[in-house]
Amino acid sequence: MASSRFWAAGGSSDSEDAEDDVTSEEEEESSSSSSDDEGAQKKGASRFMVGSSDSDSEDDKRVVRSxxxxxxxxxxxxxxxxxxxxxxxxxxxxxxxxxxxxxxxxxxxxxxxxxxxxxxxxxxxxxxxxxxxxxxxxxxxxxxxxxxxxxxxxxxxxxxxxxxxxxxxxxxxxxxAPEAEEEASEEEEEEEEEEASSSSDSDAEGAEDGEGGFEKIRSAKDKKKDKILSMDPTQITYGMVSKKLREIVTSRGKKGIDRNEQVEMLVYLATVAKGPCQQVEVLVQVVSALFDINPSMNTHMAMPLWKRCVGTLLEVVALLEDNPHIVMDESFDGSEDRLEEPDPEEGEARVWGNMVAFLERLDDELFKSLQVVDPHTHQYLDRLRDEPLFLALAQKVSDYLARSSDQRGQARVALRRVEHFYHKTDAVYETMRRLAVAQHEAANLVQDEEDGDEIPDEDEAGVGAAGAAKVVVAVPADFTLSESCQELMDTLCAVIYKHGDERTKARAMLCSIFFRAIRDQFFAARDMMLMSHLQDNVQHMDISTQILYNRTVAQLGLCAFRAGLVTEAHAALGELYASGRVKELLAQGMSMSRYQDKTPEQEKLERRRQMPFHMHINLELLESTHLISAMLLEVPTLANANLDPKRRPLSKPFRRLLDNYERQTFTGPPENVRDHVMAATRALMSGAWRKAYDHLAALSSWSLVSRKDETLAMLRGKLQEGGLRTYLLAYGAYFHSLSLDQLCEMFELPEKQVHSVVSKMMMDEALSGSWDQPTRTIVMHATQPSRLQSLAQGFAERAAGLVDLNERALTLRTGGLRSDDDDGGGRGYPDQYGQGGRGGRGGRGGRGGRLPGLSGFDGGRGGGRGRGRGDRPGGGRFGGGGFSVFGGGDARFQGGSRMSGRGGASLTQLGRPGGFSGGGGGFGGDRNY
Structure with a gap:
């Protein structure tokens, strides 16, 4: 019967459906009772199928509950x-x-x-x-x-x-009042239920007809808006705004709260706030809510959100400037419930907030965005154009802190401003100054044409759409940058030195040194660095300050090189290149090494410290400056190595590169910075300074130097002097005299400069010679032998020693000198049986027989058993095995040698191999013929 009703339902009319709905409750009761009876009667697997037919599910009515x-x-x-x-x-x-x-x-x-x-x-x-x-x-x-x-x-x-x-x-x-509020809440609930009854009925009908009785999910547009949003703004009171603001603040950070809706609500509350004090309270919470939209510190804030924060803070600063009685205090908890707007004549009105913290957070977000954006795109340039807007806000905040006598906060803001100016040259600063004026004029034109606000609505700002839309915030009209960047830096640094803490002062000092170094004020920057003693305490500072110190030292080295101070430049840059991690020290990249494993947390921290691209110091220019400085210092030292062979190298990285370059079988034309410098070094070592200059002038990094022609002229003069020194040291020993005029012609130097260089070399005893004034020549004196002569002399000495040892060996075999007594620890020589002499007990072990024994006994036995510096006992390198019928040479005497005796060779298979038992043992013979 139920199945027939199901098929009949497809062709039934609307009146029949209505009748079925009226009698549905009665049918439910009857069907439930009948199904219970059937379930009681059936047994086995069939009883689980009771009530599972389509007719039963169609007849049952689902109750819709909200x-x-x-x-x-x-x-x-x-x-x-x-x-x-x-x-x-x-x-x-x-x-x-x-x-x-x-x-x-x-x-x-x-x-x-x-x-x-x-x-x-x-x-x-x-x-x-x-x-x-x-x-x-x-x-x-x-x-x-x-x-x-x-x-x-x-x-x-x-x-x-x-x-x-x-x-x-x-x-x-x-x-x-528990009972009264309970009655009131019950009445409100009843009203809400009555209001929602119509919608729930329609939902229930829709559920029965098309949705199978399930609850209908409301979309975001159907959500009930807050009551205060639908009220007339004139009816909204001060207490209502305060209460709603307190609710929103209380719900911050809770799970499931829509942050975009909170921002929208707070922006609306700011428009209906009753008085400037309450408006400041709401706007401060708007800024906090905008920061909450991007809670992660690993990602940067979207550009529209960032601009909205800046615009909101500009409004706050303007309200604080127009209402001096409003004081922003971070320690104010807001527990006092204000029922009305405070009167300015009654005294100060405190609100919660910290303008310095907001400004530092905005600066950090701008820094992080510049780290992430590709520097070779227009988006990076657009992000850099937002810097004048931030500087305008920083100046406004600084003026407010000066009025409120917050000296500590004023020093912190001054440091943030200094960190935006210290790396800019005069040309870049002038360009940014013109950009600020142009942005202000463009914003005024847009405002006149569109009559729009500086801060668009929520939908225009694109907060929910990940900042897709464009937000325009005008630069304040009263914002101006000083014409001289030097005066601005001096003013800001004076504020920091007066009111800042130790870290702030140290960073300001480093920024000031960096600022002077890029303007070629080397001696002023060097004196500031030495007087501050920052190099003594920098290892105890935070990592960001250490990175700033490394950047400052690098700029000092570049400044010294441009000034022609090669020694100072090498001393500054040598500290950076000694570690081999220049990228990491300057925070301009990460160098991955197979010998160093980094955790993901360490890599994340290092990426957060990376400097934006526009603040980078060109590594190619830095490397070329360091290698050229090392070349100018090392080449004369290499030429003078025969006079002082034990002298330590001035630059180990340079020596290492030079050794690798000289080991190469084939050296093609130079390609990178190192190849150019090494080719120039090889040319300069032979005195060919013109060829060396051509190699160095071909580097592409010179285009990054502000005074390129002056720097190359300085480099040419240094190469001429270095070539002169190298030529005199390398080839001076082959001459009896050298003409001054010929040296001037070869190295294209004036006579006075050549005379000065040669005289200084004579005073330093690097050149053995004297001036002959009438003939204008350098008379060379007897000097030390050349390297070839030294090697030949050493070879002759070793050959003579070998001949002497052979003669002594022959004397011992023919009639036998023994070794010295035990006191002297003398050497032993082989006797007539090929037996090695034993050394003294307290001294050096005697050397074993040099020649093999020719008798039928054992071969040359090892040296003495001395317990002193027995570096070659035990039949050491000079012990010879015996050619014996019965067995090879033996080296069983102990000693602390590096090498024990070698076993002799046996002519028969019965011979035993020579062994070893030395303290420092090396190897033993194990050969049989």
């Missing part, structure tokens, strides 16, 4: 469970249920779209607090508790104490 009702029923049931556990004093269960209740409250707030706590929840908090106090005052209840239950009670008491701070006002109101 999500709000479901949430409140869950809250009520949880509260009832907590009350039951309170009767039996089960604090462990109460603690678990309390966590569950808090989660249900958050879900209920999402559904009801209200920020306040439900009435049921407030009542439960009051009951829990009263019960906790009752248990605390009752020692009998505490004695009956188990240790686990007592621990849960103490934990619950502490948590409840902290949790109730947020709901203190609501709990006090409930204690004063």
């Amino acid at each position: 999500a709000k009702d479901k949430r409140f029923e869950e809250l009520q049931s949880t509260c009832d469970e907590i009350r039951n556990k309170m009767h039996i004093n089960d604090w462990s269960s109460i603690q678990t249920l309390f966590d569950k209740l808090n989660k249900q409250v958050e879900k209920a707030q999402k559904v009801t779209e209200t920020l306040g706590a439900p009435r049921v929840y407030i009542k439960m908090l009051v009951e829990l607090e009263d019960f906790t106090n009752k248990t605390k005052d009752s020692p009998e209840l505490k004695k009956k508790m188990s240790p686990t239950n007592a621990k849960a009670y103490n934990t619950m008491r502490q948590r409840l104490k902290k949790h109730c701070i947020v709901y203190t006002a609501a709990m006090e109101a409930f204690r004063k």
Whole structure:
């Protein structure tokens, strides 16, 4: 019958459907009773199929309940469970249920779209607090508790104490009039149910007709807006704005809260605020809410959000300037409930906020965005154009802090401004100054044409759309940059030196040194660095300050090189290149090494420290400057190596590169910086300074130098002097005299300069010679032998020693000199049996027989058993194995040698191989023929 009704329903009319709806309840009762009877009669697997037909599911009517009702029923049931556990004093269960209740409250707030706590929840908090106090005052209840239950009670008491701070006002109101508020809340709930009844009925009809009885999900557009948004602005009071603002502030950071909606609500509250004081309070919360949209410190804030923050803070600063009685205080908690706008004549009106913290956060977000954006795109240039806007805000904030006598905050803001100026040359500063004027004029034109606000609405700003739209914020009309960047830097640094802390002063000093170095004021920058003693304490500073110190030292080295001070330039840059991690030290990249493993956290921190591209120091220019400085210092030293062979190298990285370059079998034309410098070094070592200059002038990094022609002229002069020194040191020993005129012609130097260079070399005893004034020549004196002569002399000495040893060996074999006595630790020589002499016990071990024994006995036995510096005992390198019929040479005597005796060779298979047993043993013979 039910199946026939199902098929008949497809062709039934609307009147029949209506009749079915009227009688649905009666049919449900009858069907349920009949299904129970059938289930009781059937057995086996068929009884599980009872009630599973399509006719049963079609006849049953699904009751549609709103999500709000479901949430409140869950809250009520949880509260009832907590009350039951309170009767039996089960604090462990109460603690678990309390966590569950808090989660249900958050879900209920999402559904009801209200920020306040439900009435049921407030009542439960009051009951829990009263019960906790009752248990605390009752020692009998505490004695009956188990240790686990007592621990849960103490934990619950502490948590409840902290949790109730947020709901203190609501709990006090409930204690004063619990019944009246309960009746009022019931009436409000009834009104809300009546308002929602029509929509729920329509939802229910739609559910029965097309959605299978499930609850209809409302879209975001159908959400009920806040009551204050639909009110007439003239009806909104000061207390209503304050109450709504407090609700929004309380809900910050909670899970499930839409941050974009909070910003929209706060922006609306700022437009309906009653008075400048309340408007400042709301605008400060707008800035905080905008920062909350991007809570992660690893990602940067979107550009539209950043501009909106700047525009909002400019409004705040303007209000503070127009209303001097408003004082922004970070320690102000806002617990005092103002019922009306404070009167300016009554005194100061304090509001919460910290302009310095907001400004530093904006600066950090701008810095992070420049780190992420590709520097070779127009987007990077557009981001750099926002810098004048930030500087305008910083100047406004600095003026406000000066009026409020906040000297510490003024020093912090001054440091932020200094960090935007110290790396800019005069040309870049002038360009930014013109850009600020152009931006202000362009913004005024746009405002006149469109008559629009500086800060668009929420949809135009694109907060929800990830900042897709463009936000225009005008540069204030009264913002001007000083014509001289030097005067501005001096003024800001004076404020920091007077009112800043130690870190702020150190960073300002480094920025000032950097600023002077890029303007070729080397001696002033060097004196500031030496007088500040920053190099002594920089290792104890934070990492960002250490990076700034490294950048300053690099600029000092470049400045010294441009000034022609090669020694100072090498001393400054040598510290950076000694470690081999220039990129990391300057925060301009990450060098991955196979010998160094970094965790993901370390890599993330290093990436956050990277400098933006427009603040980079060109590494190619830095490397070329360092290598050229090292070349000019090392080449004369290499030419003078015969006079002082033990002299330490001035630049180990340069020596290493030169050794690798000289080992190459084939050296092609130079390609990179190192190849050019090494080719120039090889040419300069032979005195060919013109060829060396051509190699160095071909470097592409000279285009980055501000005074290119002057720098290359300085480099040419240094190469001429270096070539002259190298030529005299390398080839001076081959001449009896050198003509002054010929040297001037070869190196294209004036006579006075050549005379000065040669005289200085004579005074330093690097050149053995003297001036002959009448003939204008340098008379060379007898000098040390050349390297070839030194090697030949050493070879001759070793050959003579070998001949002497052979003669002594022959003498010992023919008639036998023995080794010295034990006191001297002498050497032993082979006797007639090929036996090596033994050395003294207290001295050096004697050397074994040099020649093999030719008799039928064992071969040359090892040297003495001396326990002193026995570096070659035990038949060392000079012990010869015996050619014996019975066995090879033996080297069994002990000693601390590097090499023990070698076993002799045996002519038969019966011979035993020579072994070794030395303290420092090397190897033993194991050969049989």
